[in-house]
Amino acid sequence: MKHLTLLVPDGQSKLSSIICTYKVFLKANAFWKNIHGSDRFSIQLAGISDEVEFYDGLFSVKPHVNISKIAKTDLIIMSALNNHDYPGSISRNKPITDWIVKQYKDGAAVATMCTGAFLLASSGLLDGKSCSTHWAAEGTFREMFPKVNLQTNLLITDENGIYTNGGAFSFLNLILYLVEKYYDRETAILCAKMFQIEMDRNSQSPFIMFTGQKQHGDEMVLQAQSYIENNLQEKIVMEQLADTFAIGRRNFDRRFIKATGNTPVEYVQRVRIEAAKKAFEATRKTINEVMYDVGYSDVKAFRDVFRKITGMSPIAYRDKYNKESAVA
Missing domain, CATH: 1.10.10.60 (Homeodomain-like)
Structure with missing residues (x-):
């Protein structure tokens, strides 16, 4: 059985991306077990705090385990961030990015959703690689991480065991992509039908609203x-x-x-x-x-x-x- 780590960063990350990922993979596991007799993944929510609050304390998540207790994992999924204080989020979550680097070097694949790419990029693992994120964060991302090949027109990137995706609820398409990759097409289709997610989307270009990059000072x-x-x-x-x-x-x-x-x-x-x-x-x-x-x-x-x-x-x-x- 493979191990899946759903990361719950400190600070304001996207609760929806955590919950939806957990639910879809549980459904994929159940379908897989019905056919093959066992789960495909053991799934754990992990972080660096015992409890992480969302939306000013309205909701909270209690990760199953601290990342320090996970010696080996096969797939890591990073949730999206829910604020624009990217330097602050990076600073607070450095133990998480350091852990990701170690796990990646040990063979784990890593996926990030939307602005979760800021955390992964801060680790250096995206340098020289293709990456997507929310189109509205394009200017800030390029300024902070000029070594990354940012392609906001793409909905999903897949390069050397690192997966990224575009903005907002397009993370659902990344989830299906990963389900198909780590389970099979049949399981991905079942999840698409159960959760009513459109399959095989590959671009976020129709959703981009171009406002011109004006934060440069020239x-x-x-x-x-x-x-x-x-x-x-x-x-x-x-x-x-x-x-x-x-x-x-x-x-x-x-x-x-x-x-x-x-x-x-x-x-x-x-x-x-x-x-x-x-x-x-x-x-x-x-x-x-x-x-x-x-x-x-x-x-x-x-x-x-x-x-x-x-x-x-x-x-x-x-x-x-x-x-x-x-x-x-």
Whole structure:
């Protein structure tokens, strides 16, 4: 029998991610035992405190065991964090991250949910590896962990025995992914049906709301961002934009990438597609009308960029998120 450790970090982590993971794996165990005669995993909630409070003491969890009592485990699952004090959470939970590093070196696989990736990244285990987290935490994560290959468009990453996933309740998809990996497809399908979780989702791109990375302090880049956002319908020539700031194109691109994580051209695309998404959600404009409104004149180019950024075609996005369109 394998051993599964569900970590309960100190501080405000996501109670829902702990409870739901525990329930799904219990159901998977029961199904497996009915067929094979034994549990697939022994499951323990573990932490560094005897009791961890949630939501200002409204709820609490009493871990089964202190991590110091677990000499060997096969799979570790880290819950999501529920606050934005990532440095504080990292400091409080250093014994947990140190323990994870030891267990990983001894052969354990590690999975993190949503912003739980901040704790794992602080251990150094994600350096040079792919990782996802909630798209809203992208800027902070990149600033804190520049050595990690952050890919917030991905719902799940799987690399060298380390699994991460995107934001909020997408952790349910990671749970199913792990159930299929450590039990089998049949068990994962059963859990999906019992808990009514959509299977095989692989992207959180349709859920990303791009607001522009503005917490960088480079005044020139902020002015360039403002110009782009206020001139979506215009043809924006980057050489001319760079000239307005009396800077060469190469240096302009370099500063823009350093500040925002995107090239200027990528930034224009993301701002335009975000405006298109909002139009599809709130108006009954046609694809062509929206395309022209956000500065595109070529239908194929618009569709290609839209799909690249959202993972969906413009028509599919409009039909999914516009209530009037769905009724029609």
